Amino acid sequence: MPEATVRSTADAHAAVPLAADYFQSYSVVGLLAVVGVLFVAVAFGAGRLLRPVVPTPEKLLTYECGVDPVGEGWAHTQIRYYVYAFLYVIFAVDSIFLFPWATVFAAPGFGGATLVEMFIFLGFLAVGLLYAWKKGVLEWT
Structure with missing residues (x-):
């Protein structure tokens, strides 16, 4: 072969x-x-x-910030705290999106398209913020 x-x-x-x-x-x-x-x-x-295992009544108590617990373990929490946390997450995602956009916007040939995309994205965020403002979510009472 x-x-x-x-x-x-x-x-x-x-x-x-x-x-x-x-x-x-x-x-x-x-x-x-x-x-x-x-x-x-x-x-x-x-x-x-x-690890040593020596359970005592003091060790079995609920501990938070050095204050002894008083009353029941269930407490009512106002919903506005969650709404503020949700708004924070929305705007944190917005800021994370801005950094890659800025790098692409600086590249040649991508200016117009990325600018339009960013204004659409910011428009959606603005509508959400206006909706939250109209509903009175942003007022701390």
Whole structure:
């Protein structure tokens, strides 16, 4: 058999990925996941075996900010705190979106399209803020 034929056949087989090569990359990821789970399990097991367990009534009390608990464990929370948190998340996402936009806007050829996209995005945010303002959500009473 001529040498060129042998090389071309070997090159053809080397170019085709084998199933073993394909699954080998997944086996590395799987092995890393197993090692990670074992590491966490060993750490928690060692902590459970090594820590002192001496429950006392004082240790079983609910503790928050050094103040002894008084009354029931359930307390009413005003909904406005959640609304303010939600508005904060909305505007935090807005600020996260502004940084990649600024880098793309500075690139040549993307100015007009990215400017229009940003004004559409800011328009949606402005409508949401106006809606919250009209509903009286932003008033702290």
